[in-house]
Amino acid sequence: MTSRPQPPLRCAIIGCGQIAHEYLTTLQRAADLTIIACADIDISAATKFAEHHGIPEFGTPGDVLANSKVDVAVILTPPATHIDLARLAFDAGSHVYVEKPLGLTAADSELLLRTASDKGLLVGAAPDTVLAPPARAAHYALTTGAIGTPHAADAALLAPGPENWHPAPQPFYASGTGPLGDMGPYYLTMLTYLLGPIEYVEATATSTRSERTIRTGPHTGDTFRTEAPTHMVAFLRSRNQALITVTTSFDIAATARPHLEIYGTDGSLVLPDPNFHDGSVRYRRRGEQIWQELPQDDVDVSTGRGLGVLDLVDSIRSGASDCRSGHRAHHVVQTIEAIEFARTSGHPAELRLLREERCAGLR
Structure with a gap:
């Protein structure tokens, strides 16, 4: 008996700056992930990003995380916002991927990992080179x-x-x-x-x-x-x-x-x-x-920014604890x-x- 294929995980991009465009170049080619939403504190930036990349939902980070059914939140905002946004994503039941740095202090980043573990969620982070x-x-x-x-x-x-x-x-x-x-x-x-x-x-x-x-x-x-x-x-x-x-x-x-x-x-x-x-x-x-x-491996997919998100998706699919x-x-x-x-x-x-x-x- 063959197992039924799983639907792609639903992903939201939080932060629509220049680095987000680089991530989308990689993520939109992934068969196991679909970008359903994007968010920015600047609504005009989120609107333009959604229109440019054909993303159906957009809004502020709080609205998108609260109202969209997101499996993976990719946080690409300034470092001082990483911890608070990750907690919002956890509260919505989303796994999280964070641009560097994971937190401004070791105490913050450790608490983030422990919070995710307590909720049965995973945290991935850049750099992914x-x-x-x-x-x-x-x-x-x-x-x-x-x-x-x-x-x-x-x-x-x-x-x-x-x-x-x-x-x-x-x-x-x-x-x-x-x-x-x-x-x-x-x-x-x-x-x-x-x-x-x-x-x-x-x-x-x-x-x-x-x-x-x-x-x-x-x-x-x-x-x-x-x-x-x-x-x-x-x-x-x-x-x-x-x-x-x-x-x-x-x-x-x-x-x-x-x-x-x-x-x-x-x-x-x-x-x-x-x-x-x-x-x-x-x-x-x-x-x-x-x-x-x-010699280096031949790679069938893009090797740009976003590889770490795909690695997180693999961990989610395999049922990894971390x-x-x-x-x-x-x-x-x-x-x-x-x-x-x-x-x-x-x-x-x-x-x-x-x-x-x-x-x-x-x-």
Whole structure:
């Protein structure tokens, strides 16, 4: 006797900004998901988004979550709103996927996971580039010993700052954001996926240009002051005793440094920018003179933003008790909070993991 096919899960997009269009490029191709609604606090933005993508229902986040029968709510709003909107979705019986960061504090993100668990619901979270072919190829290479035992890594986001391309860059420099809060989750997510959870942190920071000038858009030439440190260096130690240096900076004019390198006992591995879903992965073993490129899986579907939502859908369909990406995102929030503590206090920070068995699930 064959089982009857299940209907697609009903999905609502909460937050209709530019990133939502990128998600829709991936999600509208998924056979197991249908977009039934979109929402934004700006009703005109929700209306335009619905018309552009052919979405039948639209409104404010509260109205859509309360009145639409939503299985999965994809929250793509500013970080400060993530927790409250996720709780609204839980109250409506919806599973949740959240853009990075999962929460502004580790306490908030942990409570979110516990609330979902108590209600029998799942939480997935960005970044989802660890699901893309480059990350999978790197993970396979590490687990099969292509470079021996990993013992160190170096990650670097080195950029001149978003004021060069964004017409309203001030939020990138707000307190609690800066290059660590904005781009750090991509690097930390990839590092924990490949090397396991972080247990120890030291950090220091500086700001070389506290006044910035907007270089594009209607406010070109306007200046503003930064609130967050703009050059952060963190030293991390993983549960597996790998030593990791993470540098995030909006103070660098130019660089030739790789985004992420992993060093093993028998060789080294170079990964592409973890903010994206593509790029080559190269390795070179001890004694060799030439870097070789790792083969990557052929992928039948789009590998853009939204892969994490499809991973959450798979977890829902399989009856899983947790979605791995939600717990990895919580650990990243923990790590960023520990880096901030170490930076401001001048003392090392040790991390408490949510639960031992979930620690293993970070890889």
